[in-house]
Amino acid sequence: MTADFISYKKACQIFDSNLDKSKLLELEASGATAPLKKFKSGALFKKGWEMKDLPSIGREFGFLPSFESPMSIAVFTTKGGVLKTTLTYNVARMAALHGLRTVVVGLDMQGDVTNTLGHEDHEGDGSELTEELMRKINETQGLYDVFMGNALVEETLYSTELPNLFYIPETPELASLAESIGQINRREYWLTEKIINPLKEKFDLVIMDCSPNWNKLTTNALVACDTLLSPLECKINNFRNFKVFKHFLGEFLDDMRLDFKTIFIPTKFSNQKKLSKEIAQWYLENVPGCTTGGIRESVVSEEAQAMRLSLIEHAPKSNAAIEMRSLLMEVFSQFEPKKSRVTPRMDMNKSTEFPKFN
Ligand SMILES: Nc1ncnc2c1ncn2[C@@H]1O[C@H](COP(=O)(O)OP(=O)(O)O)[C@@H](O)[C@H]1O
Ligand SMILES: [Mg+2]
Numbered sequence: 001m002t003a004d005f006i007s008y009k010k011a012c013q014i015f016d017s018n019l020d021k022s023k024l025l026e027l028e029a030s031g032a033t034a035p036l037k038k039f040k041s042g043a044l045f046k047k048g049w050e051m052k053d054l055p056s057i058g059r060e061f062g063f064l065p066s067f068e069s070p071m072s073i074a075v076f077t078t079k080g081g082v083l084k085t086t087l088t089y090n091v092a093r094m095a096a097l098h099g100l101r102t103v104v105v106g107l108d109m110q111g112d113v114t115n116t117l118g119h120e121d122h123e124g125d126g127s128e129l130t131e132e133l134m135r136k137i138n139e140t141q142g143l144y145d146v147f148m149g150n151a152l153v154e155e156t157l158y159s160t161e162l163p164n165l166f167y168i169p170e171t172p173e174l175a176s177l178a179e180s181i182g183q184i185n186r187r188e189y190w191l192t193e194k195i196i197n198p199l200k201e202k203f204d205l206v207i208m209d210c211s212p213n214w215n216k217l218t219t220n221a222l223v224a225c226d227t228l229l230s231p232l233e234c235k236i237n238n239f240r241n242f243k244v245f246k247h248f249l250g251e252f253l254d255d256m257r258l259d260f261k262t263i264f265i266p267t268k269f270s271n272q273k274k275l276s277k278e279i280a281q282w283y284l285e286n287v288p289g290c291t292t293g294g295i296r297e298s299v300v301s302e303e304a305q306a307m308r309l310s311l312i313e314h315a316p317k318s319n320a321a322i323e324m325r326s327l328l329m330e331v332f333s334q335f336e337p338k339k340s341r342v343t344p345r346m347d348m349n350k351s352t353e354f355p356k357f358n
Contacts, residue, residue: 004051004161005039011049013316014097016325017061024061033057051161059099063325065333066100070200073335074225076210076218078245082233083267083295085112086305088209091229093310094328096165100204103157105143105195106170107221108211114169117160118308137171144173146194147180153198166203168195174217181216188256191220214248222252226338228262229331232287234269234279234294242287259339263331266294293327296320 012019027033034053038045049057058064075088088104096102106113114120120136145151157166181190199206208221222228232242253259264287270276283290295301300321304314312321 005041005046005048006051006054007039007041007046007048008036010316011054011057011061014054014313015058015062016316017063019057019061027060033060052163054097055099055162055164058097062098063329064094064098065329066098067204067332067335069337070204070206071335071337072196072200072206072208072224072226073229074208074210074221074227075229075231076208076212076221077230077232077241078212078214078248079231079233079238079241080212082212082231082238084212084231085116085209086301087229087231087265087267087295088113088207089116089305090310090312090324091328091331092165092205092207093162094312095205095207095332096160096162097310097313099164101164101202102166102205102207103199103203104165104167105199105206105208106168107174107208107217108170109172109174110211111170113209114167116305116308117158117167117169119158119167119169140169140171142169142171142173143191143195144171144177144180147177147190153195178216181220187216188219188223191217192224196224219252219256222249222260223256223258225260227260227335230262230264231267231295232264232283232290234266234276234283236275236279238279257341259341261334261336261339262289263334264290265327265331266290268297269294270297291327291330293323293330295327296323 006014008019024033024036028035033056034049036047037049039048040046073091075084075091077084085108092102092104104113104117111120119140120133141151141156143156146153146156153168156168158169159166181187184190186193196206196208208225210218210221230245232238249262264283266280266283268276269280280294284292296319298311298318298320300315300318301311304311307314311318311324315321
């Protein structure tokens with residue numbers, strides 16, 4: 001069986017659908033979906049699709065709601081290891097599998113999402129691994145090249161095995177970019193104006209994977225996003241982080257006169273741990289914008305990423321994948337365009353009287 005052959009049965013599981021055969025035949029005939037093909041699987045022939053065909057199936061038979069205008073999403077909180085990149089990757093891949101033109105913008109020097117997208121994959125026996133990797137990294141055009149005027153945005157877009165999923169990879173120069181943006185006028189708007197707005201003309205969904213650091217790339221991503229996705233780790237030491245994060249986010253929104261929807265997503269909870277369940281419950285009751293679903297701690301989720309798949313593709317029938325499906329439905333139905341804040345918020349406790357000069 002070839003690695004990217006998806007059987008009819010597996011596609012049904014991924015999209016949680018019975019893929020009604022009569023409707024499928026109708027759509028196949030009209031050219032709206034790719035035709036079913038026969039693949040050899042062991043000694044048997046099975047019917048299915050190549051990976052590249054799946055978005056045309058997902059568009060017709062998937063479970064995600066669509067949205068009207070292009071949407072930019074930032075994934076951010078000031079903590080590492082809380083599933084920001086995992087969430088970015090799962091949202092992006094499932095969006096693409098549902099036929100949405102999707103682009104991931106990597107904003108973390110650690111390069112995790114770039115790596116998961118397979119950018120630094122190499123062929124050969126591994127003996128020249130370091131050299132090959134460094135060559136690839138040096139050759140990669142990224143956001144810094146656009147900033148320096150050495151590349152156009154479209155020249156930084158890399159393709160994937162899904163024809164409608166692209167990404168702008170993270171390069172080591174993101175460190176210089178974060179510093180350089182800080183020196184220019186309209187320093188919070190560079191990403192919006194030069195990258196995200198142009199991307200929104202070509203893509204339905206732009207998703208930015210942020211680093212946990214509050215740097216200029218992060219503030220640019222916040223300005224550029226329509227909706228923010230923010231993981232809430234279900235661990236006791238995350239309470240402090242959450243409070244501090246909310247405070248800084250609130251101040252930033254006020255200072256920048258910004259208003260966008262923030263969706264908080266509980267992550268890494270464990271149904272076996274009483275404390276973890278209590279924390280998840282507390283978030284649900286006390287955090288406005290907290291989703292009812294979340295991402296549980298699970299090995300299949302880690303495995304999926306190692307195989308460069310979304311959790312739902314890797315283990316569609318697992319509990320973790322069932323929860324991911326309802327979480328994504330919940331999250332996608334809440335995406336909304338950035339609100340415009342016409343008047344700055346006023347502090348009603350402050351005197352609004354004009355000072356008297358004697
Ligand atoms: N459901 C899960 N439960 C536990 N660990 C996970 C899960 N999904 C992914 N992981 C692993 O957790 C680690 C941190 O996740 P990551 O998404 O990179 O966090 P962040 O981007 O917030 O730093 C990664 O090694 C990832 O493979
Ligand atoms: Mg990350």
